[in-house]
Amino acid sequence: MLGEDPIVVIGGGAAGFFAALSCKEHHPEARVILVEKSKKPLAKVKISGGGRCNVTHACFSPRELISNYPRGSKELLGPFHQFGPQETVDWFAKRGVLLKTEEDGRMFPITDSSETILNCFFGEADKVGIELLLQEGIDHIEKQGERFSLSLHSGKQIQASSLIFATGSSFQGWEMLRSLGHTITPPVPSLFTYPIPTSPLLSLSGIAVEDVEVSFSKGKKVRGPLLLTHWGFSGPAVLKLSAFEARNLHALNYHTTVFLNWAPSYKLAMLEEKLFSLKKHHPQATLATHCPISLPKNLWRALLLHWEISFARKVGTLPDKIFRKIAARLIQDPYQIEGKTTYKQEFVTCGGVALSEVDFQTMESRLIPQLYFAGEVLDIDGVTGGFNFQNAWTTGWIAGQIKNIV
Numbered sequence: 001m002l003g004e005d006p007i008v009v010i011g012g013g014a015a016g017f018f019a020a021l022s023c024k025e026h027h028p029e030a031r032v033i034l035v036e037k038s039k040k041p042l043a044k045v046k047i048s049g050g051g052r053c054n055v056t057h058a059c060f061s062p063r064e065l066i067s068n069y070p071r072g073s074k075e076l077l078g079p080f081h082q083f084g085p086q087e088t089v090d091w092f093a094k095r096g097v098l099l100k101t102e103e104d105g106r107m108f109p110i111t112d113s114s115e116t117i118l119n120c121f122f123g124e125a126d127k128v129g130i131e132l133l134l135q136e137g138i139d140h141i142e143k144q145g146e147r148f149s150l151s152l153h154s155g156k157q158i159q160a161s162s163l164i165f166a167t168g169s170s171f172q173g174w175e176m177l178r179s180l181g182h183t184i185t186p187p188v189p190s191l192f193t194y195p196i197p198t199s200p201l202l203s204l205s206g207i208a209v210e211d212v213e214v215s216f217s218k219g220k221k222v223r224g225p226l227l228l229t230h231w232g233f234s235g236p237a238v239l240k241l242s243a244f245e246a247r248n249l250h251a252l253n254y255h256t257t258v259f260l261n262w263a264p265s266y267k268l269a270m271l272e273e274k275l276f277s278l279k280k281h282h283p284q285a286t287l288a289t290h291c292p293i294s295l296p297k298n299l300w301r302a303l304l305l306h307w308e309i310s311f312a313r314k315v316g317t318l319p320d321k322i323f324r325k326i327a328a329r330l331i332q333d334p335y336q337i338e339g340k341t342t343y344k345q346e347f348v349t350c351g352g353v354a355l356s357e358v359d360f361q362t363m364e365s366r367l368i369p370q371l372y373f374a375g376e377v378l379d380i381d382g383v384t385g386g387f388n389f390q391n392a393w394t395t396g397w398i399a400g401q402i403k404n405i406v
């Protein structure tokens, strides 16, 4: 049985829209109000994926999928069984939005335009009768018995039988939740690239290396493509490591040493052997034209210069210690990070509502009945590739079911 008061969704981003639509799908008779403080809802969806919107990732095994979430992986396992990437693809297809998969697994609308997603959400919201309150922020919330009393920025008050909190990484949203008794894990940035002002590789901006392993002195090692930029290092491996090490890097004020392994498929001894074999069989050759692994030629030369190794001398004349040094630096090459920069302005926040205070079967608060959560407001974030939107769809879908309806 539904009470007379509406269900209110706070926040008109990806999670809020999906939660509101799920709510109308599961409870068509409910009055659903979506409150968005800005003029333009779905603002991040619009600019996402460089304007193409990377909707999800073609990773259909929940167990594999969760490895892409530095925070929230354990908690999302059950929810992904309820609503994962396949359900996302089907949901959009049912509404005429077809997705395509790129080589690296990222999924986009076939139109290559985020407008397709916006139009779908606006059209659906209109069709099912979601009431949109735009330019109306919620400033204050009080629980009064079984209902919520909400104070809007304009001074109006509304009552709600249930609340879905989808305010993303808004400090105001977290403050309201804190005042309701929830714990907010301190927010810090995730998904950023590393400025290396002293890097000798800055002039090689634009070069991509397919397979590099990046790590800090301790913690996770991440393997994948690396992109050299005019400010330092970027690319999937760097972004992924920034997400997994977001808290540690914040604690170090983004000043530390990153280690690159240019040859992650090789052991040190194998590299040394390759170099000694070059010396033995091609003593007339120079290092300039002979790299023991597959690296772009200008990068290889820049590395040798940086390691102060002459590449013009014949290898037969070089002492063995030079070959040992090259092998060692290929496996562990340190660079000093000075700060952080965003990549295509794409970032997420690590931190948010403490996950132990949420029931992930329903997305309901364990502290306050009838209060639900969806999206980045939670202490959940993923690496790049469509994983952050998948979190928004999954948690929005479940929260919108309002399983504990009164």
Ligand SMILES: Cc1cc2nc3c(=O)[nH]c(=O)nc-3n(C[C@H](O)[C@H](O)[C@H](O)COP(=O)(O)OP(=O)(O)OC[C@H]3O[C@@H](n4cnc5c(N)ncnc54)[C@H](O)[C@@H]3O)c2cc1C
Pocket: 010, 011, 012, 013, 014, 015, 016, 035, 036, 037, 038, 041, 042, 043, 044, 045, 047, 048, 049, 050, 053, 054, 055, 056, 136, 137, 138, 139, 166, 167, 168, 169, 170, 172, 173, 344, 345, 346, 347, 348, 374, 375, 376, 377, 385, 386, 387, 388, 389, 390, 392
């Ligand atoms: C440039 C950029 C590109 C991105 N590209 C991708 C991508 O391609 N794929 C991907 O998976 N992820 C991407 N992300 C991450 C993704 O956009 C976010 O994880 C996702 O938008 C989070 O959705 P959300 O609904 O939880 O929060 P948000 O999208 O931040 O929405 C929260 C909404 O709540 C509103 N709000 C806040 N407080 C109040 C209040 N008190 N009252 C009323 N309304 C309020 C805000 O105005 C906002 O509209 C990108 C992020 C950025 C910044």
